[in-house]
Amino acid sequence: MADVVLKNVQKSFGKAKVIHGVDLDIRDGEFVVFVGPSGCGKSTLLRLIAGLEDITAGDLFIGGERVNDLAPAKRGIAMVFQSYALYPHMNVYDNMAFGLELAKSSKAEIDAKVREAARLLQIEALLDCKPRQLSGGQRQRVAIGRAIVRDPKVFLFDEPLSNLDAALRVQTRIEIAKLHTDTRATMIYVTHDQVEAMTLADRIVVLNAGHIEQVGTPLELYHRPANLFVAGFIGSPQMNLIPCQVAGVGPSEVLVSLPGGGSLSVPVQPDGVQAGDSVTLGIRPDHLRISPEGALSGRVELVEELGENHLLYVDAGQGRRLTVREPGDARHEAGSTVSLDLAREFCHLFRGTGEALPPLKGHTSPASPSPDLTSSAA
Secondary structure (H helix, E strand, O other), rough: OOEEEEEEEEEOOOEEEEEEEEEEEEEEOOEEEEEEOOOHHHHHHHHHHHHHOOOOEEEEEOOOOOOOOHHHOOOOOOEOOHHHHHOOOOOOOHHHHHHHHOOOHHHHHHHHHHHHHHHHHHHHHHHOOOHOOOOOOHHHHHHHHHHHOOOEEEEEEEEEOOOOOOHHHHHHHHHHHHHHHHHHOOEEEEOOOHHHHHHOOOOEEEEEEEEEEEEEOOHHHHHHOOOHHHHHOOOOOOEEEEEEEEEEEEEEEEEOOOOOOOOOOOOOOOOOOOOEEEEEEEEEEHHHEEEEOOOEEEEEEEEEEEOOOOEEOOOOOOOOEEEEEEOEEEEEEOOEEEEEEEEEHHHHHEOOOOEOOEEOOOOOOOOOOOOOOOOOOO
């Protein structure tokens, strides 16, 4: 296997620049996921690594070798696409063996690699089947098997689960995670689905308009988003973002005025913010609590029952909609008015320019909300 290093990698199509000087180190054996909205450049970046697009500027190294000018077949990579791209006239065995046959591998080597890949993916009973006889999940496993037999340095996955239904996505996601555990191969995976990213990745790369916004483990991005873009993108449902104004600053907290007249002391490093500055307070749906003495209030627009918990969508006025996750069955109906308390230890503050204010030194996010909430009603 191999590491993958990108140094100031850029890509332009004519005058349109779509990748803006990306620097990234992917370690040997690491599972890295590229996420971001449509058009952010994640698939383009993957195609640059694969050699399916030429790099406009910068350098790409795989296993310590500069590969900018190497053909895809010589880069030691194998790619799994969103479409299965199986040959319909060939059975599963022949589809998986085809690349090895082109490489003039011996029949014994081909047979051993195909059967081992089939064992890993639990498709041994399907080797004589044609693609038309397979489900979508089985076809995708065959496509993954075709990549495995090549014994690549790096696996590249371009939204491989997009064509599967919800149940098959979960099943195939588990199989891809198990494949990484079994092989310890370097894997780079592109998806727009943050649930896939959070459950599969060792590290996530969040892309926006051809720039890297943040790189980190799933929990780092979830608990410590670097800016408003990451805060709003990572997490499902997404983080609530509330415009506020700084009312006061202490050595280890920032007091903000909330819409409607309440206030909240947030334990962060002030880092240059001053009274009167506009900031954005971020808090996840799990960390809002309905309380008679809540600092925010609004009207319940919609209740979504999810079984073990439910989501309330609350109109807090001025076009702001807050999402609240509560355990158990809903005790509130659409049209009712609720007051909301905020767990201050779970709050984030973002400057007017979008960057997060740093947490207190040595402070880590608690595992669950503290019952001691310090927001105050107007």
